[in-house]
Amino acid sequence: MAKPAPTRRSTPQTAAHDQHEYAEDNSRQTRDQHLHDAHHFLGRWIADARRFYACGDMDEERIAQLEKLGMIWSHYDVAWEESLAAARGWAKENGHLLAPTNVRDCKSFGVTPDHGGCIDDQ
Structure with missing residues (x-):
């Protein structure tokens, strides 16, 4: 039978340390997920922009911004x-x-x- 992991006595310092580690890990996961989502949805966003442009539903300022980036409309x-x-x-x-x-x-x-x-x- 395996020994149970030793338990650590919780003190305000260890609790703060654990909370900091949790927050750091959670922040890293959130950031990584955001980067993944940004890349994943970029193609969808561009496709939407092309549709709005084709329908005449995009204002001139946004058209100019995208064209400055080298937008391929079709x-x-x-x-x-x-x-x-x-x-x-x-x-x-x-x-x-x-x-x-x-x-x-x-x-x-x-x-x-x-x-x-x-x-x-x-």
């Missing part, structure tokens, strides 16, 4: 432009736009997409 538009540039390069090099479905090499056309890169699957 990641679909960015992907479209990158793919269109790759298509232009393919057509220029091959004389047509009948690219095989396994070709994803945009770099040879001077395009480096931000959404994953391109590789030839041959």
Whole structure:
């Protein structure tokens, strides 16, 4: 049978020490959770901002603040432009736009997409 842990006599000093340790641990956990939540919800917040902007429900000051940070209002538009540039390069090099479905090499056309890169699957 295991011995029970020795109990410590509680004094005002030990109680204050224990309370301080508890508060410090709790504060660290709260801070860490806040950082996790901030990163977790940032994507949601950006998606909401894009929706408000698209509906015309965002004021000019907030638009300016986000644009100053380099806000991409539509990641679909960015992907479209990158793919269109790759298509232009393919057509220029091959004389047509009948690219095989396994070709994803945009770099040879001077395009480096931000959404994953391109590789030839041959």
